[in-house]
Amino acid sequence: MTLLTGIKAVVLADHLVDFGGSMLARLGAEVILASAAPVTEARAKAWHKGMIRSDAPLVELLDGADILLDDRRSDPRAGVDAVAARHERLIHVIATAFPGAHRPMTDLTLMAQSGLMHVTGTPDRPPLRLPGEQAYALTGIQAATAALMGLRARRLTGRGQRIALSALQSAALANYREAVMYEHTGRIGTRRGNMLVRGKSGVRQIWPCADGYVTWSMIDNPGMMRALVRVMQAEGAAGELAAIDWDAILVADTDQDIIDRWQGVVAAFFVQHDRKTLADWSLDHGWGLSPVIRLSEVRDTPQMKARGVFDADGVPGPLFAVHKRRGS
């Protein structure tokens, strides 16, 4: 990907901006990783991908640089501000964990403060985080965004500027529902496992099948329900579902014991078939079902291969697809 050819960035990494620097590199910028807090080999493979390591002095690296991603999760590197201030056109993105103040934070504690852990998991177990290092990844994307906006602004003003970015805000911004629901309804979300609750009843989201799991929910979509039941009938598995007028009922207003009985019929059908069969039926008939792909299988799915998402190193490469203009 060459959208940022000609752009030069320097990165001082301590988890918050690592992925942001890598994103700029994957977009075609020349990105120098001038220093980085220690990470595992696997994390370096993912988050430092495409960056070029250098031990040269910062004062030297910033010569001709457009962007400095300056990670201050811990303490600022000595003298960075003074060196950066010499470069009027430099876009200096300063990332901290907490906005405007130092506080020891990691990905886990940032996720705890985002409100997302409180609603992830099951009611009988502790709050759970999303897999991987999501707070760091979200902050990294925002670091790349801020840098690119700084480039755009520089075209207007002719000057670089300082941009303060906080990881706490980046993580909190991902939680688009919990704060607003509390403010406007007084309701506080809870951990519900794989149950999707709408109205007076809850429906399943995860179903075992012959070779793993699929995700599907019995929601108020009569066309989708009819499409599913048609195939179940053809397979001799529809049971009492065949007699239901889906236009005349609201799943969200149906008693839980009835929902559970209906779901039992669906469960018995799904478990007889493998993920591919169910996914193919879903695509043909519009069920809204997806197979749950194991992490180890994702790279080899036909869609990932067709789009060239993973590089030979097993780590995702291009951030998105780019289709050029005619004739170019």
Place this chain on the structure above:
Amino acid sequence: MGALDGLKVADFSWVGAGPRSTKDLADNGAEVVKVESSRRLDLGRRSPPFAGGDRRNHDASVFFAQTNTSKKSVTINLSDPRGVEVAKRLVAWADVVVENFGPGYMDRIGLGWETLQDIRPGIILASVSVAGRTGPMAGFRGYGNSAAAWSGHCDMTGWPGSEPHMPPLAYGDVVAPMMLTVAILSALEHRDQTGHGVHVDVSQIEAMVHVAGDLFAAMPGDKPANGDPEMHPHGVFPCKDGQWIAIACETDAQRTALATVVGSPLEDHTADWDIGALEAALVAASIPAAAVLDGKGLSEHPALNAAGHFVAVDHPMIGTAKMPAPPYAFSDTPCHVGASPCLGADNAQVFAEIGLTEAEVATLMAAGALA
């Protein structure tokens, strides 16, 4: 002046995956015109919560308001060829077109990538979809859970040995628009350097794959849950009154300090603490620790509110409500979070700007083409 002053965006996207990206642009000064229709209402306008509980009022959704700050709204009926002609005028005005329609819709109504280039050379088309616009799943129609299922997130969420677990939100609708913003901004940089526009094609599945890049590199055999390969202790521990605290030690110094403050074993001792007191004691000892917050805690978070993360915005239907601001602050080109638009609020101004006379607008409105 905002960082993106002067940038013009024709925004055909709806619900979450497109609008969250164009919010990024609008809050930073871009003129974003949201193309809507009362004939095909943005489902975001029907999404709770609603101000005053008024779910029938299409301007009362706070979900919509948060997702569409600082934008303008016009109503164009794209199922009417005369509406499409007006949309083409908007394309001619724009630097960027954003869409997240179902597969092939833009082509079917005559606004495909080839046509857009004819209308406006150098234009950038930004698409976001579940699986991307190419490949065997290009025609895939999915919903919030689909990207989690196809990307490995669902497989990796949950406790070790448990069944796959759905994230409690449409996380693809969070990370894909962030990737879309990066795609648009980098495409603008490319256009400014070369004069050429491009079609950037963002997939929710791929965006979720990217933010799990470390997992693909490590390929763990089971769900990591709250564990970490480097840090220990690293988890969530009980406090008084059903509260939980997250603690993550990176260094021996932190582990020593933790044992001094709390004692060992950790689970037995944290349960005796008030959450606020324990958090303060651990932070004072330079140990990464934080209370697990719920929606109330997030809304009232002192540091977030002090930082301007939530901005009080006046909306003609909703009243004064808190809207999320970008997580970054520019020293010279600050962002400005304005109210989301009521449906069609900017018809007169925008249609005049793209060259329609008042008489033409009145005729097209009466015919249902601008509705």
